[in-house]
Amino acid sequence: MQQPVISVKHLYKAYRTSAGDFPVLKDVNLQVLRGDYVAIMGPSGSGKSTFMNILGCLDMPTAGSYVLDGYAVATMPADQVAKVRNQTIGFVFQGFNLLARASLLDNVALPLVYAGVSKEERHARARVLLEKVGLNKHMHSHPNQISGGQQQRVAIARALVNQPRLILADEPTGNLDSTTSEEIMAIFDCLNQEGITIVLVTHETDIAEHAKRQVRFLDGKIVQDTGASASSAENANV
């Protein structure tokens, strides 16, 4: 049997607030196989972003296990987690999160700085990716000089620059109009065809339909999963 890229079992997350612990994820189980294309949906506040942040190793769960590519994230030392964020995962945010002071080229090349890649290679690889997302003409512009759709392309290029196996995107089209959203989704479709595993969060059904599999969150639990195979459901219950 193929090893899953993502294997989440009995995952709990509670936020610590002044009014006491506030549970957000309650026993979430999910397996994502290599090459899968998953859309996570659900009402606002159902815990989708919380879940994505945990998948992206930006946040830690309160309980439960998360195995990424065969490694339990909870037991990894901090530097190893940073390396995972750098090389295994490409994270795309709703709000783009580009560095305002850096050029598009430098933004895309930034993960390579932390990977210890030489300057020439950084720029060469960043250039290739900017070309791939159709922004090679704006290489030396700054994020505030381009549109939201273009910024999201830059963010995708940045997520791809270290050739990750997994792309995580939290409402990547949330700030964009429908035409631009379609263009962005076309990029994701293309990446998935190249074999990259994609998990994205969206509120729109037509966006979700780009994915091969739809997962629905409600109140911190997965209530529907179109792709839940018998084996993964079995695994989840172990």
Added chain:
Amino acid sequence: MFSAMLGEAWHAMGANRLRTFLTMLGMVIGVSAVVLMMAIGQGAEASVKRSISAMGSHLFVVLSGPPRMGGARTATGNAPSLNVRDANAMSELYGVVGVAPVTMGKGQIVYASNNWNTDIIGTTPEYMDIRGWRLSAGYPFSSSDTRSATRVALLGKTVVQNLFGEDADIDAVGKTIRINQRPFVVLGVLESKGQTLDGRDQDDTIIVPLTTAQRKLFGNQLPGTVRQIMVQAESDSVMGMVEEALNSLLNQRHNIREGADSDFSVRNLTAIANSAAETARTMSLLLGAIASVSLLVGGIGIMNIMLVSVTERTREIGIRMAIGARERDILLQFLLEAIMISIVGCLIGILIGVSGAILVSVFTQAEVIISSASVLIAFSVAASIGVFFGFYPARKAARLNPIEALRYQ
């Protein structure tokens, strides 16, 4: 990767130029103050040291007249209480290596159409050794000159310059000059000694045999009396003993009973000079210490701005962490920024401090010493201040939780 971070730090510094400049200003002022103060302090120390070594070592001067208490009673006008026989007796004392009776006065010197007014020292040949005074041309006078009161003179550099012109040492030797209208043959020219501790020109002087001065220049003094006797001890360790011996010898010779006022005073010139050197050193340290306080203030300014910068750039830190920056990458980034600000500030400070020191030396003639050590110290202190005061904000940045940093508005 390190070079990429240096580039980013440089970039970040340029992002808010005015703020960077103001932060740097603290460092600039601190470093330039340290460099300038150390240059002035070390210069003062060095010129004191030089005057001391020019003075001669292990020296006493025995003055005629009672010790001056409070400075009011000066013995001028009274007949000198010391004489040449006292000097001879002193030279017999254990630990004494040289004794030179000295009589002093003013004289008008004329050569051709030039004339000059200067101090005239009448003394014995030993004086040259005691003061460690060498000749740059000609020969010293001998004890036969003292015995027969010959009219010979040794001229100081300043005197030669004023009578014969620059670099005329050799020309001056053998010439006849007039001192208070009497002809003297120039035997030699004294090597330059520079200024005394209190700023007098030691080269503005003429040395003649003691007897010549007493009989032929200053006249009507009691024969054989002198105002001062210079005494040189063998070494530092016998200074105390020699001082006691001088006092008891003179008390005995002058029939002064215990407890009575003496008619002479013994001064340890070396001790006085050493304490002047000590004062100069203390002053130099104090100046440095005061200047260092401004360095500290500059460092605190850097820390303050770095803390503001970390808060302002929380989101940026979150983004960097999200794409794979390790804690130490973030730490290094902010540390580099702090260090860069302090080092650039330090370099500018060194520049200003050095030019300030040069200006001081040009405009006040005071000696300044810009030692590479003081520049190096200022530089390394500034760099460590960058590290020290940059570390806390940088660590604060590195310890941020990525998701909280990303959420920060």
